[in-house]
Amino acid sequence: MLTHPTLDQLRALRLDGMAEAFLELQMQDATAELSHPEWLGLLVDREIASRDTRRFQTRMRAAKLRHIGAAIEDVDFRTPRRLDRALFQQLATGRWIADARNLMITGPCGVGKTWLACALGQRACRDNRTVIYQRLPRLFADLDLAHGDGRFPRLFRSLVKADLLILDDWGPDRLTAGQRRDLMEIVEDRHDRGSILITSQLPVAAWHDVTGEPTFADAILDRLVHNAHRLELDGPSLRRSKEPTEDVDEARRA
Known part of the structure; x- marks a missing residue:
């Protein structure tokens, strides 16, 4: 031959x-x-x-996950942080994304919110779904610039077309009028069409005040929360619980 x-x-x-x-x-x-x-x-x-x-x-x-090595197979269920194992395993199937439902992951700094979000994002990529990860403060800054330089339509389309949009680090600063409008447009266009995963140190009950103007807050949260799963974590920071020699391992779960 x-x-x-x-x-x-x-x-x-x-x-x-x-x-x-x-x-x-x-x-x-x-x-x-x-x-x-x-x-x-x-x-x-x-x-x-x-x-x-x-x-x-x-x-x-394309997803640009903060923790590219995060995987659902490596999730630590032994650490006391009130992680609902049954719910997380259900989320790991990806059915919530297929159903265009949202997910809120809340809890204090260091309990692994971002790592868990990236693990679910990585699983979505493995399931042939498109994912975009954005830190919310940085996204708002980019959207503000995009309004001025003509990039806004293209950036907006990418945010609303992805199967899963991960918005990391909601709060604690109150949203400006422009940020409220941009977030409302994103949430409205994705409603019942694509999933949004939000992480925050603030409990969901406090998001109304952070959003600011009551009318916008009601509209945004109604679309975000009414069909959302919630992982409400609590416990000491995983970063402080490790010795310095273990910092590299912990960075994967932070």
Whole structure:
């Protein structure tokens, strides 16, 4: 069999997974006993796996998660922080995203809100869903600039089209009039169409005051909270509970 021309043709067709599998099978003596359908099946399986991996990597790059190594398989349920294991495992299935429901993760600093949000975001990327992660203070600053330089329509479309929008670090500063308007537009366009995950040190009951103007606050929170799951964490900071030599491990859960 002409190995090199075949590899060149597979790569020219952008079938890189099949090319890699073809080369590996050629080097294994045991594969000489495989039938042609079995050979083809192995090549196709590798190509599918390769494309799935590339799509996942593309989604992860677009998501820009703060903790890219966060994964639901690594969630620590032993640490006392009132993490509802049954609810989190239900959330890990991704059904809430398919149903366009929201999720609120609240609790004091250091209990792992952002890490848990990123773990769910990573799982959504693995499930072939689009994800965008934004720290809310930075997003508001970017939206403000976008209004002035013409980028707002494009930025707004990206925020409302993603299957899951993660807004990290709600509060404690009160929203300005412009921030209220922008948040209202995002929440309104995503309502019943896409999921929003919000993390905050403040309990949900305090979000009305942080939003500011009562009419906007009622409209925004009604759309955010009425169909939302809640993870209400509590406990000491995971950062302070570790020795300095364990800081690297803890950074993955913070």
